[in-house]
């Protein structure tokens with residue numbers, strides 16, 4: 001099982017503005033990520049799970065759903081929660097559906113390989129109690145985590161509004177971009193951990209990861225993009241000097257600001273067999289092979305950003 005800490009969502013002005021963090025929240029940035037081999041036995045899923053598929057899944061799991069939980073079908077997810085039925089439906093529609101629709105429109109034609117259960121527990125007690133009784137888990141984070149082994153996203157919804165967007169990105173990347181490098185997977189996940197609508201699309205905003213990155217830029221300790229993109233998962237997660245997530249996030253944020261993010265993703269996806277790190281696609285989309293010069297420009301740009309600025 002892999003547990004990934006989550007921060008939660010904030011809903012502002014009726015639109016989704018998310019502030020979550022998956023694999024590492026700010027407080028646990030330096031912690032080692034558990035290395036657990038997960039044996040995937042689930043068969044390849046269809047391109048899209050239907051409402052009926054998810055309903056069947058919900059029916060099959062009925063006997064394990066504790067009393068007092070509301071179940072909302074939100075393909076390819078089944079959302080379950082022990083807040084009021086209205087609140088559970090609100091999370092399902094305003095967060096899960098909102099982000100799923102927009103992420104799929106930009107990047108992901110295929111659904112995750114299996115239906116993912118999103119469990120939203122109303123408080124710490126419920127969260128810890130049910131994690132233990134349902135999956136024999138003892139959560140390592142107060143916010144929530146994703147369990148690859150069980151295909152579940154487990155949230156203490158009381159710690160925030162409840163965004164799952166960062167984690168929701170990962171099963172989509174897994175099914176749509178096999179062997180995506182960690183920098184892309186976590187860059188996309190963390191880009192959308194603080195997001196909202198812009199021009200009808202999902203848009204990543206500046207977030208808490210900015211301050212640490214700016215500090216590292218000022219110290220001159222941010223790796224080259226060649227180094228970042230070439231990192232294995234082990235190097236990315238276990239040998240992180242503290243900037244891997246934020247450098248990846250703000251590289252994608254930069255591309256987003258230049259309307260290059262989706263074209264980059266598509267080019268990288270098309271070229272992934274000959275360019276498995278994405279470095280060549282990055283040079284191509286930026287129109288330069290002088291990556292040290294680009295890095296200087298990118299660093300100057302990042303230093304102009306402010307957390308909370310429009």
Ligand SMILES: [Zn+2]
Pocket residue numbers: 004022023166167170185186189190
């Ligand atoms: Zn992540």
